[in-house]
Amino acid sequence: MEKPYKKSTAFIVNTFNFTPIKFLMAKSGKKGFRQWLRKENIPAWMRNKYLIVIAAFLAWILFFDRNNLISQAGLRMKLSDYREKKEYLEDQIASVNKEKKELLTNQDSLERFGREQYMMKKDDEDLYVIVPEKKKK
Numbered sequence: 053m054e055k056p057y058k059k060s061t062a063f064i065v066n067t068f069n070f071t072p073i074k075f076l077m078a079k080s081g082k083k084g085f086r087q088w089l090r091k092e093n094i095p096a097w098m099r100n101k102y103l104i105v106i107a108a109f110l111a112w113i114l115f116f117d118r119n120n121l122i123s124q125a126g127l128r129m130k131l132s133d134y135r136e137k138k139e140y141l142e143d144q145i146a147s148v149n150k151e152k153k154e155l156l157t158n159q160d161s162l163e164r165f166g167r168e169q170y171m172m173k174k175d176d177e178d179l180y181v182i183v184p185e186k187k188k189k
Contacts, residue, residue, distance in 0.1 A: 151165075
């Protein structure tokens, strides 16, 4: 007669002959994953569960997360481009404001600006527009 099993240990019973599957697996030579891990097939540092968790976390952060390292690098490049554009546009705004102030305060500069930009002229003046020729290829 077989020994009764303790109630505290969990096991699965085969319904046909009521032998525990654990016993059947040992008989057939199949080994579980934990037994395979305990063997010396894998180096000890690769069996360390903390190292595995940290490596998985780093892989997740570097490649799979919404804010992964690759997208962060792209966003930093865009940010630097936008900052350069902002500086350029601020310089342009400053020069336009300076020009505007000069035009509003000096009548001679206003006439010169109108003649150069909008080809305006006085009634007694003639206007000649010189257009450079296009080079023939």
